[in-house]
Amino acid sequence: MxxxxxxxxxxxxxxxxxxxxxxxxxxxxxxxxxxxxxxxxxxxxxxxxxxxxxxxxxxxxGMSYKAAxxxxxxxxxxxxxxxxxxxxxxxxxxxxxxxxxxxxxxxxxxxxxxxxxxxxxxxxAQTTSFVTSTTAAGDPSPHTALGVFAGIRASALDRLGSDDLQGLRVAVQGLGQVGYALAELLVAAGAELYVSDLDSGRVQLAVDELQARPVAAEALLATPCDILAPCALGAVLNPATVAQLRCAVVAGAANNQLSSLEVADALERRGILHAPDYVINSGGLIHVALTYQGAGAAAVTAHLSRIGGRLSEIYAHAKADKRAPARVAEALAEQLLYAR
The missing domain is CATH 3.40.50.10860 (Leucine Dehydrogenase, chain A, domain 1)
Incomplete structure (x- = not known):
């Protein structure tokens, strides 16, 4: 241990x-x-x-890196x-x-x-005060989705030349609270949506409400698209799955998307831009942290608005250093965490 x-x-x-x-x-x-x-x-x-x-x-x-x-x-x-x-x-x-x-x-x-x-x-909360995202504090999921949406726009700008999502094909893997909220934002921005989830009812809901195109869970990663948004559990990106990808960008809400940091290098070699998950999905943490401190909605919104810019900075560093964005993000986080 x-x-x-x-x-x-x-x-x-x-x-x-x-x-x-x-x-x-x-x-x-x-x-x-x-x-x-x-x-x-x-x-x-x-x-x-x-x-x-x-x-x-x-x-x-991941939470240490995300907060830093x-x-x-x-x-x-x-x-x-x-x-x-x-x-x-x-x-x-x-x-x-x-x-x-x-x-x-x-x-x-x-x-x-x-x-x-x-x-x-x-x-x-009945037995400790060291808790947030209670009923009174509110659900952080919509804020996570808003942050991921901002990160997707920043990623599209960097790799595809525009942050306008109109007509872009976006494949969303996982339609939980965050994934579905993100899907709604993407459709409102004019994206063409492909979705998968182990819960067929969630998929059907997205088909009915968002006119999404359903894709079998095992086939989504190989679906031709502009942006892949992993929003389920972690380790979805590994040597085998990276070889299947047919997208320009991977940017989603799931934690620990990479099975190892070497997978980030494989994505880089393939020319696929990967948004480090602990940067793009930090909206929920921002909400719970600021709410715990007593901050209001305006402060949360202002902090969320910085996610896209933070990703753009990481992408710029990555290009200058000729490294994967995940490598750059980890180095920046560790400078903050272990500075003495």
Whole structure:
């Protein structure tokens, strides 16, 4: 376990179980140089404990990079709750998790993520104040989508010569809360939409409401398009899938899109522009961070508007250095995180 922490440069790892509620949870704190760790809580049925641990560690690192490059006074952390087959009470489980968070004394602040909701955050708030994206604070998903949309426009400008999305073919993989909100923004901007999701009902909704073209999940990555927007779970870009891509740009909301940093180099060799995920999808974090600090909607909107410009700066550095944008973004983040 310590070798895993060392490899990821993780500061601390916290495990807790509560037999009465069925809670089995992991909190990973990657870096607190810029402030307390802030990151969402996942509630998923992991195949095993190692998969849950790996997910928490990998995501915590991404949150550190995301907060640093967004200019937020927070570090990076992530929590995962192993979803059991049966629990006596969901509310009881999340209240128990709140007590775990509270025991860390503010070192970690939680928020919604895959498998959790604002209602779950309300339960956590019963036992700790170190929580955001409650019902009162609001859902961060629309803000993530707005940031990704701004990033797609910046990416289109860089690679295709214009930020006008009218008539561009955009393939959206994953129609969850963020993916569907992004699809709505793309259609409003005149893009031609191709969609896939494991939930056929979500696909049909996009067909009916957005006139999207449905594509089988296994075929979407190979679909000819201008922009591919991965909005499902991570590691979608690996040596095998990169070889299938028929797009000019990859820019989407999913975390940890690259199976390894070497995949970014493969994309670069193929002439495919990749928007580093922890830059383009930072809108949700911006919302929860500023809301937690008590900022209003105007401050959140102003901060979101910087995402496109930040990506453009990274692309310019990448061209000048002849490196993949992900390499440049990582170097910039680490300068901020490890400067002493």
């Amino acid at each position: 310590f070798s895993l922490m060392q490899a990821a440069r993780l500061e601390s790892l916290h495990l807790a179980r509560d037999p009465d509620s069925g809670l089995q949870a992991i909190i990973a704190i990657h870096n607190s140089h810029l402030g307390p760790a802030l990151g969402g809580c996942r509630y998923l049925a992991y195949p095993d404990e190692q998969a849950a641990l790996d997910d928490a560690v990998r995501l915590a690192r 490059l967004a200019g937020l006074p927070f570090g990076g952390g992530k929590s995962v709750i192993l979803r059991p087959a049966h629990i006596p009470s969901r509310a009881q489980l999340f209240e128990a998790f709140g007590r775990m968070i509270d025991s860390l004394g503010g070192a970690y602040i939680t928020a919604v993520d895959s498998g959790t909701s604002s209602a779950d955050m309300d339960c956590i």
